[in-house]
Every structure is written in C-alpha cells, then in structure tokens.
Amino acid sequence: MRLLHTSDWHLGQTLHNFDRTWEHQRFLDWLLDTLVAEDIDALLIAGDIFDNANPSAASQRQLYHFLQQARARLPRLDIVVIAGNHDSPGRLEAPGPLLSAHGTRVVGHMAKNADGELDLERLLVPLTGRDGEVEAWCVAIPFLRPGDVPRVAAPEGEAVDPYAAYMQGIALLYRQAYALAEARRTPGQAILAMGHCHMVGGDSSPDSERRIVIGGTEALPASMFDPGLAYAALGHLHLAQRVGKQEHLRYSGSPLPLSFSEVHYQHQVLRIDLDGAAARAITPLPVPRAVELLRIPAAPAPLKEAIAALVELDLPERPAHEQPYLEVRVLLDGPEPGLRAQVEAALQGKPVRLAKIEPTRRVGTAPGIEAALTLDQLAALQPDEIFRRLWQQRFGDDAPDDQLAAFAELMMPGEAGEVRR
Template identity: 60%
Template sequence: MRFIHTSDWHLGQTLHQFDRSVEHQAFLDWLSDTLVSEQADALLICGDIFDTANPSAAAQKQFYRFLQQSKNRLPHLQIVIIAGNHDSPGRLEAPAPLLDSLDVTVIGFVPRLADGSIDIASLLVPLKNAQGDIAAWCMAIPFLRPGDVPRIDNANDPYMEGIALLYRQVLQHANDIRAPRQAIIALGHCHMVGGEISEESERRIVIGGTEALSANIFDGNVAYAALGHLHLAQKIGKQEHLRYCGSPLPLSFAEVDYRHQVLRVELQDNQVSAITPLYVPRAVALLRVPEKPAPLAQVLVALTALDIPHDTPAERMPFLEVRVRLNAPEPGLRAAIEQAIEGKPVRLAKIETSFAHRDVSATSDVALAELERLHPDQIFDRLYQSKFGDENQTGTPPEISAAFAELLLATPEVQA
C-alpha cells in the first residue's frame, strides 16, 4: 500500500495582506497530479486545512474542488482528514454526508456515545489498498482541546495526561481489531517534544504549562505517525517513522529556506518499507534582501541590483522582505526602499527594522507619579534617548521631534 502524508495547507492565508490563492491552487494542482502519477491508495491530511476557523468561500471552493477532482482522476483513492488548531471542527464535518460518497473521512471532533463517553471505534478508519483489502488501520485523532480528552482525577497535568490516555485507548482498540498483516498508522495534529517551530507563523497550541507531547505516546505497534502542526518537515526523536511532513509552501519569511514537501509512504505488510519526500514546486518566490539585516546604504544597493524578469506575471511576482539595521529611526525609510525597487516586478510585503544594541540605564525609567508632570514630548524624548542616544548626541533629532509633534497635533485628546 502507498499513501501520501500532507498537512498545514492554510488555505485562505494572506501574506502581509497579499492574497495567496494562486500559490495554493498551484499546490493543489501539483498534488492532484502527484496522487495520480504515484498511484496513491490514500491521502492523509493532518490538519490546518484552512488558515482560520471561518475561511472564505473561495478557500472552501478550492478545497472541495480538489477533493472532487482528485477522486474523479483516481477512483480508488481514499482520503482521511483531521482538524487542526486553525480549523473549525464543525465546519469541516458539516459536509460529511456528501464527502462519504467520495470515500473521504473527516474527523473534526472527538466523537461521543450517548452516555458521554468517547467513541473510540469512530477514531479508527480502515485504509484499503488498490485491491480493496484492508492494509492498515488509521488512528485519526484531531487537534485535542481540554474538553476532548478523558478525565483523569488527581493528575498532575490532566490535559496532557488525558491526551496520552486517549492515544493509548485508540491504539489498544486498533491492536484488538487488526489482522496480523495490517499496519497501524497514527494521525495527529500536535506539538511533539523536540519539534522545531517557526516562530513567525505557528500558533502555540499547548494549553497550560507543558510545552509539548512525548513521542512515547506512539509505541512500537505504530508503523508510522503522520503529524501536522509544525511547518518544517522533520523527524521526531530521530525516529524515521515519526514524521512532520511540514507545510507545502512558506507561510512566513522565516520559512524561506524550508524544503517544502509531502511524504510518500509505502507499507509492506504491517511495516513501513520506504518514506520518500516529494518536493513541492514553489509557485511564487519569497525574497529576503539582504539575507541578514544590513545598514540602509547596503540594502539600497542590493535592492537596486535585483534582477527579476520584467515579463513576470503579476500573480507570480515575488514577495519581498527588506531587512534594515538602523542606528536611529529613519523617517524616509519606506520611501527610499520603494524608490530602489521602482519598476521591478516585486511585491513589497514587509520591512523589518532592527537597531544596534544599546545599554539602557536605570535613570531612563520614569516613575508613574512623574508621568503626570511630564508632557508627551518629554516622555518621547526620554524614550528616544534610552533607545538610540549616545555621548555624541544630546536630544531627539529635530526632524523626529517635528514628526512626533505633528502626531500630537492630530490627536484631540492630547490637545485638550
């Protein structure tokens, strides 16, 4: 049996207000072609299908069109989807009666029986090979919130221990019902101990003081753990069979150097025989200029030297992050950058500024009682000196002071 592991599509995401539907569609088209060329038996999508719990109609149409077209092109394809922390479980499960006809299983909530207990059996999905035989059992466990997990009295951390207990219960049931040559595949949307995060685009999902889940929740009976949430493709605990596939496109400039991929996994009997990354083509480039923050003069030279074909279509123009190291605020910064890239087929998405480290003395602190006696421009002057002042400069530069004064004049509360 062969399946494709993918996650963290974040359909509907914008990058600093720029629409990314062209990139998402390019990925979905590539993935559909890949499913066909690889003759995959199953597609496992491990959460964060959408970027928000209330995705746009356009993002939802992209998703459901992909499901329909992929199933039409590969009739034996089975698709299993779990909700991530960005997804609305109810919204994902709502079209389940229609998706059943496409052999698509969606698990957004942890299902409950009439007595309120967890329906363990409903979290197991049989995966069939091209011949229609059950080749594996899929533990399809969505992102878990405190109300989703079993209650454990007197636990040090009821939430984390409840998650571990639920995984053990589902795994035990899988062991009870599987035939000897059938594998167990675990799906989860979670943060595992040792997982490397992307600070700019990953929302922290751990509730409480514990940072992440232990890989011990997957015992030796699990042939493969298909994980979602972390955007960097990686192994957990150096174990080949515990994998984050990562996001299919960079969701922030911090992910520019990631090798975005999906994973092709092949099973032989109840074991994994091969795991192969399939790299996702990048439809739109993300540029960081320069690679590390530099003084403005150097940055402007680098921007002027950018060489991008002028016939690049508007929807394929690279997104640009400019990284500038400053010694003091630069009021004309954006204008200078825009002038340097004028006429170049790029989209200025972000200007990242950083300042040389300066020691801030205790004398720069302002007591609360003193605030009542100080005018806003005096407070601003103290703040400027604490961040940017040195022995060669006394007072805030006149152009900075003038700009602040203009802001004060435009604020009725201050004028009063």
C-alpha cells in the same frame, strides 16, 4: 499499500496582504498529478487545511474541488482529513456525510457516545488496498482542546495542574485509540496515527505557527505512540522533520512557505510504503515552489547598502501573480521617516512584490535607565514619561522635541473626551 502524507495547507492565507490563491492552486494541481503518478492508495491530510476558522467561500471551493478531482482520477483512493488548530471543527465536518460517500473521511472534533464517554470509534478509519480489503487502520485524531481529552487525576494530596493534565489527557487518548485499533485489526494489518500537535524537540517557525497552549508546556513526548505503530502522520509544524530521530514519526511540513522565516524550508509531501504491519520505506517528494521569497540583503545592512542591493536587483520579467515576494532588511541607527519611499524608489519598475520592510535598530540603553519596570513603577508613571523612557531604551538618546509634541497631540482628548487613537 502506498500512502501520501501532507498537512498545513493554510488555504486562504495571505502573505502581508498578498493573495496566495494561485500558489495554493498550483500546489493542489501538482498534488493531484502526484497522487496519480505515485499510484497512491490513501491520502492523509493532517490538519490546518484552512488558514483561519472562517475561511472564504473561494478557499472552501478550492478544497472541495480538489477532493472531487482526486476521487475522480483515483476512484479507489481513501482520503482522511483531520482538523488543525487553525480550522473550525464544525465547519470542516459539516459536509462530512457527502464527502464520506465519495471516499473522504473528515474528523474535526471529539464527540461523546450515548454513555457520555469519548467516542473513540469515530476516530478509527479503515484503509483499503487495491483488492478492496482492509489493509490498515488509521487512528485519526484532530487537534485536541482541553475539553476533548480524558480527565487525568492528580496524585493524592497534590493540586491539579491544568496544563499537565491536558498533556497527559492527550497522551492517554492516543493510547486508548491505539488499543482500540489493536483490538480491531487482524494479523498483517498496519496501524497508523494522525495528529495535529507539537511534539518534544520539534523545530517551529515563530512567525507563522500559532502556539497551541499559552502559559504551559505544550510539547508532547514521542513515548505516547505505541512501539507497534507503523507510522504517525503529524501536522502543525511547518518544517518537515522527524520526531525524536524516529523515521516513522514525521511532520510532512507545509507545502509552501507561510512566512519569510520559512524561506529556506524544503517543502515536501511524504510517501509511505507499507509492507504488512510496518512501513517499509518513507520517501520525501519535493513540492515545487510556485513563487519565490527573497530576503535582500541576506542579513540586515545599513540603509545605503540595502538600497544599493535593491538597485542592483536583476530579475526576469514575470506576470504579476508570479513575481517574487520581497522582504527588505535594513539596519538603522534611529527613526527613518522616509524609509518606505526610498525602498519603493529603488524598486521602481522591477518585477517584484514588496511584501515587508524589516527594520533592525541598534539598541542602546542610556546609563541610569532601567531596562524594565515593575507593574507598580509603571502604574506611577505618566504616559509622556513612559514615552521618554522607551525612546531612550530604544535609541539611547533623549526623545526629540517634535516627537514629544506629536505624542502630546496624540494624547489630547478628542471631542467625546476620549484619547485620540
């Protein structure tokens, strides 16, 4: 049996206000051709299908058209989709009955059965081989919120740590679901897991991956997966990687870079060949990049050097929707009011899309100025004094008179007696 693992499509995402529908469609078209060329039996999509919980109608059409085309080109293809932390579980599951009739199983959220217990049965998805017989069981677990997991009691005499209880509840749920699959399978059938979570040691992209838990440890241990698991198809981290150096625990990563911090990622999907109850081979399939991301200069450089690099930039002509996105990296000693105008002038007529100007400033703290203030000290300061201190911390000098005057004007009450913003 042959599977394909992908995740983190983020349909509907924009890159600094540039629409990326064409890039996503190029990926989906490539994926359709790949499913056919690789003769895939089951497609596992491990969450963050959409970029936000309220996706556009165009993004939803893009998804459903892909699912329809995949089933049309491979009539026996099983498709399993789980919700990620960017997705709306209810919105993703809403067309579930229709999709199920065409070979697609969607698991958006945890539900409870008539007894008020977590319904683990709905997490089990049978995967059929080329003869129509069940060859594997997929434990499809969506992104889990605190109310979705079993309660784990704290040791006697100890207070409940909500973050620790959340993580322990997730691990317990995975173990319970695996035990149910173990009871259901027959000899020779593999057990797979799908999840959208952050595993211990996983390398994340700080610019585009939303933290799952605020205020607590958010990484889960690889030990929550039973040793008998054939493969874990994970989503959330955009860099394709192994978990705990184990070949069968994998993030497929996102199929296209979602920020400039991902410019060097090797985007891919993963092909998994099963041999009975085990994964015989796991093969990365590189995803072609439809639009390049450029960072110029490669490292932040003084403005004159950065402008010179932009002037020398020589790119082939392309249609507007295929032109590279550009991040300009400039090292500044202080404010540069005309920065954008200078950058745009240097790029005049060049087939590139200016997505971001990233200024890096040399920071100097004047003697006698504290790097940080307590909340009580901060509360005792007037707004203009805070402004002066921040300016000194950022630029190592006193704030110019024109900047102080502009700040004072900003703070003047408006017509309704409120501060202008």
